[in-house]
Amino acid sequence: MALLDILIFPDKRLRTVAAPVEQFDDGLQQLIDDMFETMYDAPGIGLAATQINVHQQVVVMDLSEAKNEPQVFINPKILQEAGEEEMQEGCLSIPTVYETIKRSETVTVEALDRNGKKYRLDADGLLAVCIQHEVDHLLGKMFVDYLSPLKRDRIRKKMTKLIRDQES
Numbered sequence: 001m002a003l004l005d006i007l008i009f010p011d012k013r014l015r016t017v018a019a020p021v022e023q024f025d026d027g028l029q030q031l032i033d034d035m036f037e038t039m040y041d042a043p044g045i046g047l048a049a050t051q052i053n054v055h056q057q058v059v060v061m062d063l064s065e066a067k068n069e070p071q072v073f074i075n076p077k078i079l080q081e082a083g084e085e086e087m088q089e090g091c092l093s094i095p096t097v098y099e100t101i102k103r104s105e106t107v108t109v110e111a112l113d114r115n116g117k118k119y120r121l122d123a124d125g126l127l128a129v130c131i132q133h134e135v136d137h138l139l140g141k142m143f144v145d146y147l148s149p150l151k152r153d154r155i156r157k158k159m160t161k162l163i164r165d166q167e168s
Contacts, residue, residue: 001037004052008163009094009142010156018050018057018138020075024116028058032072032114035060040067044092046130048137051093059134063126076111076135079120087129089143095162097155101146103132
């Protein structure tokens, strides 16, 4: 397994729309394992392949305290959304920034597991928010897109400074 580099906003590669996964091979299994290792190390609860500059529809999540309930969503599609709730969100591609975002309260998602088996999941609460957040990444969208232009610009400047400081 390997730790992968996570792209930091405003990196333009985060805006790339991911392609569907077509091959369930050893390379995909390695990618999934590396994504989990990277997410746990960050530490985070969700990671989309787009965030590590792999533009395939792969998402990994683990919302458990013990980090022992890994979930894989390949080619996820949100089929239904209902209700509305506000929750504070963060993102591994926007470290140290948390903002309150309005999203659907419940979702039904259809996806493939790591072996290519189709499943459907009804989610609410944090899981529903996390699914929407990560599916957005696969579509080239980020949680800052739900904020006012002023807030988004402030975050962009903060991240640009963070990147500059890390490079020097």
